[in-house]
Amino acid sequence: MAATTFPTITAVSGRSLSRTIALYFKEAKYELLKNIRIPVYAISTVAFPVMFYVLFGIVLGSSSAAGRNDNATYMLATMGCFGVIAVALFGFGVSLAMERGQGWLQVKRASPMPVSAYFLGKLFSAVVFSTVIMLLLLALGTAFGGVRLPLATAAKLVGILVAGSIPFSAMGMAIGYFAKPNSAPGLVNLIYLPMSFCSGLWIPLFLLPHGLQTLAKALPPYHLSQLALSTVGMVNNPTPAWGHVEALIAFTFLFLGLAAWGYRRDEGKTYG
Amino acid sequence: MSTALAEMPHRAPAPRPVTVATTRNLAKSYGAIVALRNLNLDVRAGELLALLGPNGAGKTTLVRILLGLARPDSGSVAVFGDDPHQGHVQPRLGAMLQVGRVPETLRVREHIDLFSSYYPRPLPQQETFQIAGIEDIKNRPFGELSGGQKQRVLFGIAICGNPDLLFLDEPTVGLDVEARRLMWSQIRTLIARGKTVLLTTHYLNEADALADRILVLDKGAIVAEGTPSEIKARAMGKQIRCTSRLSLEEVRQIPGVLGAKADRNAFELQVNAAEPVVRELLQRDPWLADLEVTNAGLEEAFLALTQNGNADTKGRN
Numbered sequence: 184m185a186a187t188t189f190p191t192i193t194a195v196s197g198r199s200l201s202r203t204i205a206l207y208f209k210e211a212k213y214e215l216l217k218n219i220r221i222p223v224y225a226i227s228t229v230a231f232p233v234m235f236y237v238l239f240g241i242v243l244g245s246s247s248a249a250g251r252n253d254n255a256t257y258m259l260a261t262m263g264c265f266g267v268i269a270v271a272l273f274g275f276g277v278s279l280a281m282e283r284g285q286g287w288l289q290v291k292r293a294s295p296m297p298v299s300a301y302f303l304g305k306l307f308s309a310v311v312f313s314t315v316i317m318l319l320l321l322a323l324g325t326a327f328g329g330v331r332l333p334l335a336t337a338a339k340l341v342g343i344l345v346a347g348s349i350p351f352s353a354m355g356m357a358i359g360y361f362a363k364p365n366s367a368p369g370l371v372n373l374i375y376l377p378m379s380f381c382s383g384l385w386i387p388l389f390l391l392p393h394g395l396q397t398l399a400k401a402l403p404p405y406h407l408s409q410l411a412l413s414t415v416g417m418v419n420n421p422t423p424a425w426g427h428v429e430a431l432i433a434f435t436f437l438f439l440g441l442a443a444w445g446y447r448r449d450e451g452k453t454y455g
Numbered sequence: 456m457s458t459a460l461a462e463m464p465h466r467a468p469a470p471r472p473v474t475v476a477t478t479r480n481l482a483k484s485y486g487a488i489v490a491l492r493n494l495n496l497d498v499r500a501g502e503l504l505a506l507l508g509p510n511g512a513g514k515t516t517l518v519r520i521l522l523g524l525a526r527p528d529s530g531s532v533a534v535f536g537d538d539p540h541q542g543h544v545q546p547r548l549g550a551m552l553q554v555g556r557v558p559e560t561l562r563v564r565e566h567i568d569l570f571s572s573y574y575p576r577p578l579p580q581q582e583t584f585q586i587a588g589i590e591d592i593k594n595r596p597f598g599e600l601s602g603g604q605k606q607r608v609l610f611g612i613a614i615c616g617n618p619d620l621l622f623l624d625e626p627t628v629g630l631d632v633e634a635r636r637l638m639w640s641q642i643r644t645l646i647a648r649g650k651t652v653l654l655t656t657h658y659l660n661e662a663d664a665l666a667d668r669i670l671v672l673d674k675g676a677i678v679a680e681g682t683p684s685e686i687k688a689r690a691m692g693k694q695i696r697c698t699s700r701l702s703l704e705e706v707r708q709i710p711g712v713l714g715a716k717a718d719r720n721a722f723e724l725q726v727n728a729a730e731p732v733v734r735e736l737l738q739r740d741p742w743l744a745d746l747e748v749t750n751a752g753l754e755e756a757f758l759a760l761t762q763n764g765n766a767d768t769k770g771r772n
Binding site for chain 2: 197198199202205206209210213216217220221281282284285286287289290292293294295296364
């Protein structure tokens, strides 16, 4: 799992197995509670993809040349991707940058908390938020956008996008270890918005200039969106899905490596 | 009363004190800034040891190293006889650190519940609330608390795991007098239960109010060590200000002068007792004028202790 690549302060601490399980459970529960209660996070991460989907996928979609239901279905995949990425980058990356920079992570690390519990807690929160976003988009698309997906396909789409939290949480972790607390939100937006656009999440990739279409292949959201689009049958000439999965796994390890570097760099410094 | 705490060794005077934390020749720099230079420290079981020093003296760095949060450049550190990075050491430690921001949307009892779960044998949460004095605010979100209440919650977080050795890094910084007093009484409750505490502070009166032993830290080295009354006697010296025809060198030679410097056309002398020095000054210089004797502030006291650190038999640097 994500955090085991770190030299964790592992629990050889005499904690019983049941207490260890309870610890991971509580860390996840309180991380989720903490985020749900931050209105700016809870509302913006859920509201933005929903709003954009309603505007670009459903309202504009009805008069689109792309076909009867195709636009709403296409945007369900790409806006879902957009939402999942925001949850991971903000919930994982910005929150790590803040807690690290403001000294809170240090308080936790001074306790016998296993470092993996901290990161799994953040991943859990990202997964829950991503699931909520996907279910909302799916419900809206089905009710108002003419999206007609078989249950198995819909479940597969949700599953793929929620699993997409993992590479982007790793990306958030890398950002969180290098960004300063005050500049982290701005930095994430600076990365996230252009990256989403260039990966074809806003405007379908085939409508973008050829140069951008080539560039997209170097960006992780492109690979996640291609997986999502091929699931809902929106890719004409699909490259094997496995290629995209491989790319996402490679990105995950790249970001974890960066994060591990930042983690070690941190040990030699003081913060706060 | 807690059975868990009652089991802790009481602070009866032991013939040979057990050392729970030790550093030898500890050195740490951050780039060009030297935080610690060859520091030797022994924390004895059951004592409250205060590290007293101005900002930037290296107190927090020392605490971070003892907690395993930073690695020294050289020298050795042992906590409960082992490297603090070892997994079995951490559950025996509790720490109240200086923190910029704590997640504000979690309630007090949720923070305590979470941190209690990290430890193998935590205190019953009710008892943590009582010792830390946060019973009445346990349902409030952290972000709604006053400064003093926030510090008490951080104190609760530090003690909830029932640690054997507790680090309190500037626990009352920024608090008003009343909140500080309250925090002191909470720390005393803990001392009474036989915990070993390492407290850092830049308030001499705080160290005096709480500590069994004080180490004065300056520029990364220990410059004085003693009981609070010993340190106070030396730190709470007097400052003599006067104009004189004597040279600065001549003034420095007068017995009892700990430090002297020229300030504009006057001299400023740090002394323990003013009277013998004043007598001597008047005898040596009949034209001595503008004589003023004041109580030395803490800054002057640090200065006096620092400047005499090398000659001091109790100094360790």
